[in-house]
Amino acid sequence: MTFSFTQFGGGAWVARFFRFCCAGLGLALLPTGAALAQAPAWELALSGHNNPPGTTGISVTTASAVDIRGNVFITGFFTGTVSFGNTLLTNAGTGTTADVFVAKWDATAQGFTWATSGGGLGEDEGRSIAVSGRSVYVSGMFTSNSNASIAGQQLAGAGVQDLFVAKYVDTSTGNTPATSSFENAWATSGGGTGIDVATDIAVNGRNVYITGIFASYSSTSIAGQPLAGAGSADMFVAKYVDTSTGNTPATSSFANAWATSGGGTNGDVGRGIAVSGSNVFVTGDFTSNSNVSIAGQSLAGAGQQDVFVAKYVDTSTGSTPATSSFANAWATSGGGMGAELGQRIAVNGTSVYVTGTFSSNAFASFAGQSLAGAGSLDIFVAKYIDTSTGNTPATSSFENGWATSGGGTGGDLGLGIAVSGTSVYVTGVFISNSNASIAGRPLPGAGGDDVFVAKYVDTSTGNTQLTSSFANGWATSGGGSGNDRGRGLAVGSGRVYVVGSATPPATFGSISFGNSANGITGYLAALAAPVLATAKPSTEVLTLSPNPAHGAAQLTGVTPHAAVAVLDALGRPVCIAKADAAGTAPLALPVGLAPGVYLVRSGTQVRRLVVE
Secondary structure (H helix, E strand, O other), rough: OOOHHHHHOOOHHHHHHHHHHOOOOOOOOOOOOOOOOOOOOOEEEEEEEOOOOOOOOEEEEEEHHHHHHHHEEEEEEOOEEEEEOOEEOOOOOOOOOOEEEEEEEEOOOEEEEEEEEOOOOOOOEEEEEEEEEEEEEEEEEEEEOEEEEEEEEEEEOOEEEEEEEEEEEEOOOOOOOOHHHHHEEEEEEEEOOOEEEEEEEEEEOOOEEEEEEEOOOOOEEEEOEEEEOOOOOEEEEEEEEEEOOOOHHHHHEEEEEEEEEEEOOEEEEEEEEEOOOOEEEEEEEEEEEOOEEEHHHOEOOOOOEEEEEEEEOOOOOOHHHHHHHHEEEEEEEEEEEEEEEEEEEEEEOEEEEEEEEEEEEHHHEEEEEEEEEOOOOEEEEEEEEEOOOOOOOHHEEEEEEEEEEEEOOOOOOOEEEEEEEEEEEEEEEOOOOOOOOHHHHEOOOOEEEEEEEEEEEEEOOOOOOOOOEEEEEEEEEEOOOOOOOOEEEEEOOEEEEEEEEEEOOOEEEEEOOOOOOOOOOEEEEEEEEOOOOOOOOOOOOOOOEOOOOOOOOEEEEEOOOOOEEEEOOOOOOEEEEEEOOOOOEEEOOOOOOOEEEEEEEOEEEEEEEOOO
């Protein structure tokens, strides 16, 4: 099986959808882990859009992100007219072309409270989304020179299809539609005379990173940087800096930072990106034996297409192009004699997790582990360990961790991955009634293609392959008799949120959404995720303020002169302080500290601190 460059760009929307949904897939048996845990119940499952009288559209939800308040932001694309809650969106083009949508699902209201669209007369898609505080970043592609407008910004483009990066601001003051709102902030485009797509986005503070694919030798410019490429299509990584000073269009701005490319004489694509501090991790796939170089590393491959995992280091000293830079770190490959795709990547500290697809019985190997497979295509999940001691190629290194596979006699895809502590969650698609087994659990399915969500537990005790291990957790499925798939995952507020596309009627546990007169619909579903036990009940009165915090906070009620530590999710200190004689400890948070939930510990007492 081969994959052409045209899969990532033009053509009719319907053709793209059926290419996504109806390609042949496959499966593999998982190694036995600990006793299987019971899969949690589905707590939420709803169509990404309603279909009131007069709506004519279909939609696909491609990605989601959760903010620190538990609100979920989604993106994707739609045709015709669709509605999210009380908001009706109408496509700017013809009835068969697609436009971008961005919507907010409020955790308190348990419903959609705002939504917006963007695009022009041609094909436009939101492919990925990330959140930092109230800033919502989206990337994807639009048809060049089709009067496309995204986030209120007119984008002309340079070729057939170009990539975009856009920012919206959630300006909601409450949890009802009447008190929910957003502002357009900024948008920019990149590409050349060919087809260019931003496939994934990651954010760390004000730093915004994307990866994707561009047509080589097409006068391509991304983030203000010309990229020549080496073959028919190449992967890229680019950085932008959000330089906004406020939440209005007039006070919103960005700066181009840096961009780099990788590939060989054939087609190569970046599909997933994740960031941890200044470390940027990317996965995707490359054409084997085509003189490929990614992150400065030559990769030969083993078959038709192989997976790559690469690390770059953001060495920027400022927010301008002149003060922006990066360093290549390391890259590795995995696969076999067939076609293997690296779809998405997640990172937790030095642990890097990848999911994707491999050709069964093609002697595929990921993270140093041979995987046999059970069908035509199977899912894989692999762990790599970043063992770098510095930010130069000479001080950059990795270790293989572990790998596992899953699937059945048909075709199966790993399409999304997220990590929370030692829990690794994966979603994708499997063929129903094909003896599929994922995370050690049999999944019969409901018909056609079905959604799966699986949990693995990283039981590693060290950072070497010998001390790396995992256990199967649980797996569950959802869908109906049509074509359904999980495309993205996000974890937050004690839930695992799954998005994708379904053909109603579709059922997730005891929850169903019914017939859709319009056919394919995007959906948002959720499973309970256990929250890490992070604190003992306190008998003392410890008070954090402000909370949420921006740059600094203080803890009061501490034992005089006692030590105080701010810890990240892995228990690593990010800030150390000491209380004064009155029991007050000022907490000066590091510049650029990633937004999220941190623990503030003094003695045996712990409080949660939300950093925006």
